[in-house]
Amino acid sequence: MNRRTYDEGWRRTSAFRDRHSRCRTPAGRKKTPLIRTAGASGVAPSGAAAVAEENGRSIAVTLFGGLQVQSDGKTAVPVAGHKARALLGYLAATLGIPTPRSRIAALLWGDRSDRQARDSLKQAVWHLRRSFSSHGTDAIVSDRQSVKLDETCVTVDAVDFCRLLEEGTSPAIDKAIDLYRGDFLEGIEIPDAGFEEWLLLERQRLRHLATEAMTAALLRSTSARERERAATIARQLLLLDPHHEGACRALMQIHADRGESTQALSLYESLRRRLSRDLGIRPEPATLAAYEAIQRQRSVVATARDETAAVDAAAPSVAVLPFLNIGRDPEQEYFAEGLTEDIITDLSQLSGLLTVVHRGAQDARERPSPQKAAHSLRTAYVLEGSVRKLGGRIRITAQLIEGATASCIWARRYDRDVRDIFGLQEALSRDIAEALRVQLLPDEMVSLAGRPTASVEAYQLYLLGRSFYLRGCDKRSLRIAHDLFTKATEIDPLYAHAARATCETTLCGNDAAVTTAGMLATSERAIELAPGLGEARATKGLALYVLGRYQEALGLLDYAMGLDPSLFEAHFFKARCCRLLGQREPALSLFENAAELRPHDYRCAGLLAEEYRALGFEREFKSAASRSLRQATDEVRCHPENADAWAFGSTLLVELGEGLRGEEWASRAVVIGPDDHLVRYNVSRTHALLGNTTLALEWLERALDALPVFRQRLLAWMPLDQALDPLRGHGKFSQLVGSAA
Numbered sequence: 001m002n003r004r005t006y007d008e009g010w011r012r013t014s015a016f017r018d019r020h021s022r023c024r025t026p027a028g029r030k031k032t033p034l035i036r037t038a039g040a041s042g043v044a045p046s047g048a049a050a051v052a053e054e055n056g057r058s059i060a061v062t063l064f065g066g067l068q069v070q071s072d073g074k075t076a077v078p079v080a081g082h083k084a085r086a087l088l089g090y091l092a093a094t095l096g097i098p099t100p101r102s103r104i105a106a107l108l109w110g111d112r113s114d115r116q117a118r119d120s121l122k123q124a125v126w127h128l129r130r131s132f133s134s135h136g137t138d139a140i141v142s143d144r145q146s147v148k149l150d151e152t153c154v155t156v157d158a159v160d161f162c163r164l165l166e167e168g169t170s171p172a173i174d175k176a177i178d179l180y181r182g183d184f185l186e187g188i189e190i191p192d193a194g195f196e197e198w199l200l201l202e203r204q205r206l207r208h209l210a211t212e213a214m215t216a217a218l219l220r221s222t223s224a225r226e227r228e229r230a231a232t233i234a235r236q237l238l239l240l241d242p243h244h245e246g247a248c249r250a251l252m253q254i255h256a257d258r259g260e261s262t263q264a265l266s267l268y269e270s271l272r273r274r275l276s277r278d279l280g281i282r283p284e285p286a287t288l289a290a291y292e293a294i295q296r297q298r299s300v301v302a303t304a305r306d307e308t309a310a311v312d313a314a315a316p317s318v319a320v321l322p323f324l325n326i327g328r329d330p331e332q333e334y335f336a337e338g339l340t341e342d343i344i345t346d347l348s349q350l351s352g353l354l355t356v357v358h359r360g361a362q363d364a365r366e367r368p369s370p371q372k373a374a375h376s377l378r379t380a381y382v383l384e385g386s387v388r389k390l391g392g393r394i395r396i397t398a399q400l401i402e403g404a405t406a407s408c409i410w411a412r413r414y415d416r417d418v419r420d421i422f423g424l425q426e427a428l429s430r431d432i433a434e435a436l437r438v439q440l441l442p443d444e445m446v447s448l449a450g451r452p453t454a455s456v457e458a459y460q461l462y463l464l465g466r467s468f469y470l471r472g473c474d475k476r477s478l479r480i481a482h483d484l485f486t487k488a489t490e491i492d493p494l495y496a497h498a499a500r501a502t503c504e505t506t507l508c509g510n511d512a513a514v515t516t517a518g519m520l521a522t523s524e525r526a527i528e529l530a531p532g533l534g535e536a537r538a539t540k541g542l543a544l545y546v547l548g549r550y551q552e553a554l555g556l557l558d559y560a561m562g563l564d565p566s567l568f569e570a571h572f573f574k575a576r577c578c579r580l581l582g583q584r585e586p587a588l589s590l591f592e593n594a595a596e597l598r599p600h601d602y603r604c605a606g607l608l609a610e611e612y613r614a615l616g617f618e619r620e621f622k623s624a625a626s627r628s629l630r631q632a633t634d635e636v637r638c639h640p641e642n643a644d645a646w647a648f649g650s651t652l653l654v655e656l657g658e659g660l661r662g663e664e665w666a667s668r669a670v671v672i673g674p675d676d677h678l679v680r681y682n683v684s685r686t687h688a689l690l691g692n693t694t695l696a697l698e699w700l701e702r703a704l705d706a707l708p709v710f711r712q713r714l715l716a717w718m719p720l721d722q723a724l725d726p727l728r729g730h731g732k733f734s735q736l737v738g739s740a741a
Contacts (some may be wrong), residue, residue, distance in 0.1 A: 042618065057130065059139050061149075063158040064206075065182025065719075068738050071135040075311060079131050082188075083108055084124045089185045093202065095159050096151035104147060108193040153527060158184060158206065167211060173213050177233065180210040180240075187729035188547075209243055215219075218250055223613040227254050235582055242274050242616075245287045252290055255585065263585040265291065265366040270616040290655065316436045317379040320344050321370070323396070324386045334467030335460070336387040339425070343383070346429040348566075350438055374403025383432065398428060400435055400549035410435035419456050444501070447488075452530075453488075453495040461488040462496045469503060471635065472603050473642035475510055475676040476505050497526035501539040502569065508546050509710025510677050516709055519543050528556045534564030535690060542573045545580075548712060553577050568597040572604055579607075580716050584614050595624075602631035606648060625652050643673025649681035651723060654689040662686055671700075677706040681714055685723035697732050700724075704736060 030286035059077065062068040067089050069077035079085050087107060091099070094330045101121055108124075109117035125142055141150050149156075156180045161721065164176035184203045190196065204631035213236045221230035231254045237247035246270045255264035268283070268291040275433040283291075320343060349440050369384040385398035399411035412431060416424045426653040453459055465484030471477040485500035523543045526536035541556035554577055558568040560677045575590035591608035597603060605628035612621040625647075632649035635642055647669035653662035666686045673679040687696035704711050716726055 012706060039165060043509060057128075059135075059137060061088070061156045062163070063089060063092055063156060063185055064180050065185045066734055068734060069131075069283045070738070072138070075135065077131055077135055078739070079128065079736050080735075081124070081127060081733065082118070082190060082731060084127045086188050086190045087121070087124045088128055089188055090198075091147065092156045093148045093184075095149050095154060095156050098141075098146035098148045100146050101144075104642070106191060107198060108192055110192045110194050135369055138514065148369060153657065161206070161659075162209075165209060169216075173217055176212070177214055177217055177236065180213075180236075182204075183207065187734065189729055191307050207240065211237065211244070214240065215244075215246060216245060222250055227257070230254060232582075235584070243271070243279065245284050249287050249290045251585070252294060253382075256297060260586070260589065261294055263589050264294050265298070266588070266615070266617075267585060268294075268384070280359045289362060297407075315382060316438065318347060318381045318383055318400075318432075318436070319373050319375060319377045319379040320347065321368075321382060321384040322399075323384070326386045326388050329442045332387075332463050334387050335389055337470075338359075338463030339387055340464060343426055343428065346384075347432065350429075369406075370401035371403055371406040373402070379403060381436070389418065392418050394424070396420060396424060396428070400432060410501040410600055418460075421456055421459065422454075453492045455488075458488040458491040458495050461485070461491070462499065465496070465499065467731070469499065470601075471639060471642055472601075472644045472648070473506060473678055474642045475507070475643075475673060475678070477639075477642060478507050479511065482507065494529055497522060497529055497537040498533060499527045502535070502542065503545050505542040508543075509707045512707065516547060518545070532563060534560040534562075534567045534570060537563060538567060538573055540570040541577075542569070545573060545577050546709060546713060548716065550577050550581055566597060566603075568594055570602075571597060572601075575607070579611070579720065582720065584611060584720075587611050588615060600631055601635075602628050602635055602645060603648060605631060606652060609652075609724070614720070622656070625655055628652055629656060641672060643669045643676055643679045644682075646672060647676075647679040651682055651689065654686055655723075659690055663690060664693075677703050677710055677714075685721065688724055688726045691726065693727065693730060696727055697730065697736065700727070700733070701736055 016369070018478065023029060028317040045400070058072065060070045062070075067079070067085050069079060069088070071706075072075050079088055087104065090104065090107065096413060101118060105114070105117035105121045108519065109120045112120065122166060125140060129140045133610075137153055138149050139154050141224050149684070150361045159503055161179045162178045164172040164179070184206045185199060188199065194279035203619050218230055218237065221233060230250055234247040234251040234254070237244045241247075249269055252264040252267050255261070255267070268287065271284055271287070275283060282288075302537050316326050320340065321345070323336050323340045325333045368376070370384060374380070374382045380403055382401045382403060384401065385396060388395040394413045394414075394416055397411070398414075399408050412430070414424050414428065453462075458591075460534070461484050465481040465488065468477045468481035468484065482500060482503035485496045485503060488496040489500060494687065501519070504514050504519040504522050508516060508519045520540075520543050523536070523540040526533070527599045530536050537556050540551045542557065544550075545555035557570050557574040557577065560567060561574070564570065571594040575587045575594060578584075578587040578590060591604060591611055594604050595601070595608050605624050609621050609624035609628055612618075612624055629649055629652040632645045635645040636649065639645070646665050650662045650669060651663035653659070653665060668685045669679050670683055680699050684703055686701035687693075687699060690696075703714060706714070718737070724733075
């Protein structure tokens, strides 16, 4: 786009602003804009800031995305009462303009007599003045006839927004866009006709100005090939206007250029459904053309991949089913799971063998037959087996099934002392390679013989700890896992540091025993000991995510994926990071990958469901939410002490229409995990969806009463959490968020 096109586009925006930023009297005389810029008051922004510094105080009022008031840029100023908050919103929008008391009274108390309305206004002004005076300033300027906010000590984001748009330069427009963080006075709803009409008109006007400004900025960023900036603006536009086809096309192309055709095509399908459902129309020809071009590009890439796959077809492929625990002790289940993981890891290292990881159900009644598994996973062979561990002895049986004929081509039983478990694993992998006539390379032989630890005791502690770690974010389970990993590192100082660090990053802030410094030190130690281990890099990425250093976290998580593309933690942690950055489409794709890598993780499936709903995929949302609920139900059946699973599942039950069960699950969760801040947060979400506003706010307040690092993580997560939407218009919700920030 050339400069002339951009200028013409912005002039159209300016013309709209000029037409709609003022209202006229019946005689045609112009009035002052409802939202007045600092320039209109005769005080430049720098002058207002200078006066505020001289007074030693400054009040910042946020109107976009909900009313918030801060003193000195950090201390929340609580404003109680719906009418008082509405009054403050109106005065902030008309910053510096004396508004007649009669007009304000008619706007906010139009259903009362003149005297009652004026008395109510007087009381609301008194409450506001008291709120400000407690922070050392008197921002209210009033007399018998009018009321205003003092522009010399108050800044308002909506006022700055209009001023920046009037300035019209590219940097000013970008700053204005950054200020628009949601609808004007979002959550303020006063059932007075006058106020409702004013609020509706202002929201529509400012929303349109923001849309026009973002559209112009998107065209400018796209023309300048500033992809990241363009992607950010396009996402903002789609949140503001879900039917904005220009934003959708731009974001589709950005994904396509990155090689993310699935996300690009999903965007189109989501837009197509919204247009049909909401407006009864089809996408524009330009949007359809972009969709078809990306489809063609994807077909070319798929053909190239098929050709590559054909070359690799000579290598035998094996699906690994979970080895069953057939011992008398159900507590040894962890050993069978860990052994399966290690066998998969060993076979994956063999260049002449293609291994498909299949983490199916451990229950024999739910296991697919070998022939069915081979067919669904498109492999030539299936490896299955069993583990029996009694005392110091271990027996493993394994058999290799040909998928096409369901015939057993190889089977063997291994009886060893448990202290020879590593030798047993090496022998098993070598025997499978030999049965499939796979030639082992010298470095592969060395790799099979090498183990991360020589201590069988440390190895068993690690496997046991991992079984607790895989139960989700349950505080009690993570503590046990951490203690077991710590004991393993005490036995072998070079072992299990990455697993221990992962527990610490998850517990940090929710457990006073885990400090941010200790969390970072453990993750750095893991990298120092195993720089080529993907899990160690992913753990450091999660630690940076916990600290709010999201861009640094993304870099390490990408590095971890490069080291180990099948590492669940790398995909899952990066998905959460992208979600917090508002990158919903990449988050969706990463959650999908993570769910394939660990299909029985209830939290992963549940978070995937949330991304489906946020992007408008309602059918996919219900499917993923139902899957997550089944997994959470299995978890609480096996481990009824898992408070995290009860709390997480309670929200899913409500979302799927089982409100009574959801409330019951929430009650159990807080009994089992009374000191778990994540449990409290999820229980708050459940009560919010149930309409139990008082209980939801109480549990949210308890959740936010956490250590700062955990509280900030919750505050970062909350703006995109749709389960909390029923609370956003409540005054206490804004107070909680403001006071906790």
